[in-house]
Amino acid sequence: MILDARDVTVEFARGRRREKIRALDGFNLQVRAGDFCALLGPNGAGKSTALYCFLGLIRPDRGSVSLFGGMPRKGSPQFERIAYLPEEPHYHLYLTVEEAIRYYGSLYDERIPSRRIREVMEQVGLSEFSDLLLGNCSKGMKQKAGIAACILKQCDLLFLDEPTRGLDPIATKEFRDILIRMHRGGTTILINSHILSEVEMVSDHVAIMDHGRVVLQDELRNLIRFDRGLYSVEFDACADVPGYIAVERSEAGVIRAALPADMLSAFLSFAAGKGLAVYACSLKRNTLEDIFMDVLRGARDDRAPS
Amino acid sequence: MTGHLREQIRVQIVFFRRNRLIRAVGLFVGIILAVMLIPSVATRSSMTRFDLIRRIQQEIGRFAFVMGVALAVLTFYYHVSTRCIKMVLTKPCRPEGWMLSVFLSTVLACSSMHLLGLVLATILSLVWTIPFQTGIIFVAIEGIASSTVALSWAVLLATFLHPAVAVLIIMVIHERLLYWLMIVTMGAMDGTTDQVRLFMLRMVQQLLAACYVLLPTYSPLADKVKGVHLSYRVLAMDWVSLAGILGYALLFAAFCYVVSTLIFLHRRYI
Numbered sequence: 001m002i003l004d005a006r007d008v009t010v011e012f013a014r015g016r017r018r019e020k021i022r023a024l025d026g027f028n029l030q031v032r033a034g035d036f037c038a039l040l041g042p043n044g045a046g047k048s049t050a051l052y053c054f055l056g057l058i059r060p061d062r063g064s065v066s067l068f069g070g071m072p073r074k075g076s077p078q079f080e081r082i083a084y085l086p087e088e089p090h091y092h093l094y095l096t097v098e099e100a101i102r103y104y105g106s107l108y109d110e111r112i113p114s115r116r117i118r119e120v121m122e123q124v125g126l127s128e129f130s131d132l133l134l135g136n137c138s139k140g141m142k143q144k145a146g147i148a149a150c151i152l153k154q155c156d157l158l159f160l161d162e163p164t165r166g167l168d169p170i171a172t173k174e175f176r177d178i179l180i181r182m183h184r185g186g187t188t189i190l191i192n193s194h195i196l197s198e199v200e201m202v203s204d205h206v207a208i209m210d211h212g213r214v215v216l217q218d219e220l221r222n223l224i225r226f227d228r229g230l231y232s233v234e235f236d237a238c239a240d241v242p243g244y245i246a247v248e249r250s251e252a253g254v255i256r257a258a259l260p261a262d263m264l265s266a267f268l269s270f271a272a273g274k275g276l277a278v279y280a281c282s283l284k285r286n287t288l289e290d291i292f293m294d295v296l297r298g299a300r301d302d303r304a305p306s
Numbered sequence: 307m308t309g310h311l312r313e314q315i316r317v318q319i320v321f322f323r324r325n326r327l328i329r330a331v332g333l334f335v336g337i338i339l340a341v342m343l344i345p346s347v348a349t350r351s352s353m354t355r356f357d358l359i360r361r362i363q364q365e366i367g368r369f370a371f372v373m374g375v376a377l378a379v380l381t382f383y384y385h386v387s388t389r390c391i392k393m394v395l396t397k398p399c400r401p402e403g404w405m406l407s408v409f410l411s412t413v414l415a416c417s418s419m420h421l422l423g424l425v426l427a428t429i430l431s432l433v434w435t436i437p438f439q440t441g442i443i444f445v446a447i448e449g450i451a452s453s454t455v456a457l458s459w460a461v462l463l464a465t466f467l468h469p470a471v472a473v474l475i476i477m478v479i480h481e482r483l484l485y486w487l488m489i490v491t492m493g494a495m496d497g498t499t500d501q502v503r504l505f506m507l508r509m510v511q512q513l514l515a516a517c518y519v520l521l522p523t524y525s526p527l528a529d530k531v532k533g534v535h536l537s538y539r540v541l542a543m544d545w546v547s548l549a550g551i552l553g554y555a556l557l558f559a560a561f562c563y564v565v566s567t568l569i570f571l572h573r574r575y576i
Contacts, residue, residue: 055392058574074401075398075403079396092390094321099320106310149393
């Protein structure tokens with residue numbers, strides 16, 4: 001196990017009265033070598049706090065965190081094997097893009113060849129902006145500089161906190177490709193993201209968090225399955241849709257709907273009888289978004305007073 | 307560790323060069339000190355050139371002192387408040403090393419300002435054919451020691467206080483103020499017969515005395531080396547005093563470094 005967090009509790013004192021807020025409450029997470037694990041959860045669920053605990057930036061009030069078999073400490077040699085991309089571009093804004101990448105790289109190895117720095121800048125599309133101060137860069141460019149610093153060194157574990165926030169679609173795609181390459185190269189990745197469709201594309205494990213604890217952790221392939229009881233169909237719009245068809249969306253003259261599997265032949269007869277074109281008909285696939293919503297709803301129902 | 311430290315110091319110096327607030331503070335303090343020098347330059351006929359050299363070095367020393375405190379507080383505060391310190395602490399780079407780089411880079415910047423004063427005073431001495439006095443070197447070294455004490459104290463205070471409060475404490479609560487308050491309290495004690503009031507004043511006096519002992523002094527052994535500042539002539543005993551001043555500055559800086567590092571390691575700066 002590369003990362004093992006057990007029963008972690010973190011409290012913050014906030015406001016004038018220094019009221020205690022529990023950011024993590026009995027948090028558990030296990031990440032094995034080679035996993036591409038996504039930490040999901042609504043705003044304020046405690047995802048970033050969990051990441052700070054893994055990075056040794058916050059010491060848990062209770063529980064334990066083990067990273068490569070040891071407790072994470074700020075600046076410890078464990079970080080030789082770790083790269084981290086923060087949520088907000090918290091970089092040294094007074095440095096130029098090239099200086100920043102060189103500086104972050106130098107904190108791993110004392111000398112990084114200039115050729116290597118140019119290579120990674122090229123890879124993330126920052127070579128034209130090497131002399132630009134980070135303070136004058138757009139959010140996306142700052143994030144790219146952070147990505148460049150992460151890929152400068154081959155690491156064993158990569159922590160990503162909302163990595164594609166502020167990136168344009170092209171940069172997002174390029175970044176996703178970089179992540180997939182790194183993962184294939186043996187890097188374990190822990191990503192914290194709100195963009196479920198993106199997580200679904202890259203990760204193989206998910207942990208869903210709510211109110212400071214993990215409410216579900218499993219392999220993505222165990223969660224995303226075809227629902228054998230439901231069909232997803234798309235057909236020409238018509239006025240009198242039978243009651244067994246649950247319409248999800250109707251636009252541009254096409255209805256998208258779900259129907260029970262045992263009503264498939266009835267639906268096909270209905271479409272043939274009406275002369276409606278059927279554009280799609282397949283077993284309904286649960287998306288990560290469906291699972292996420294179900295899990296959170298379930299967790300909240302459990303917590304609600306009966 | 308040495309490589310990391312060298313790189314950290316280099317980056318802190320880039321910060322000094324590019325930070326607008328530091329530039330603004332430097333310009334502001336520089337203008338004030340330059341304006342204060344104008345009367346001396348304008349009325350040079352009534353003032354010896356030697357005194358003018360002394361004055362210039364003194365003003366540059368003051369500038370270095372103020373800038374040292376500003377640099378120390380701003381360097382620490384900027385990296386913590388913008389959270390870019392996270393990028394350093396999540397690398398295999400000891401927090402102790404980063405803290406040391408804050409101390410060393412500010413000492414380096416202050417020392418170069420004091421050295422500038424030394425070089426300027428030396429050049430003016432040569433230009434005006436005034437025999438070179440070793441006091442110029444003495445004053446520069448003493449200035450570095452004094453700045454080291456102030457900036458170390460500034461970093462320590464900035465680890466747990468808002469920078470404005472830290473600067474205020476450094477500028478306002480110093481030994482001279484405490485000494486004056488102690489004298490005032492003593493006078494008040496002599497003038498009162500009310501037992502309750504006397505008791506209260508004694509308590510205040512004790513508190514002031516404790517603060518007086520605990521607070522750092524920016525110019526230790528000032529009375530012993532006062533003559534050097536006036537004449538730029540250094541006696542053998544003065545060098546001994548200077549060694550004492552340097553020893554005090556180093557000890558105090560080491561103390562501040564250890565305490566600030568401990569606070570830095572245990573506080574949540576996220």
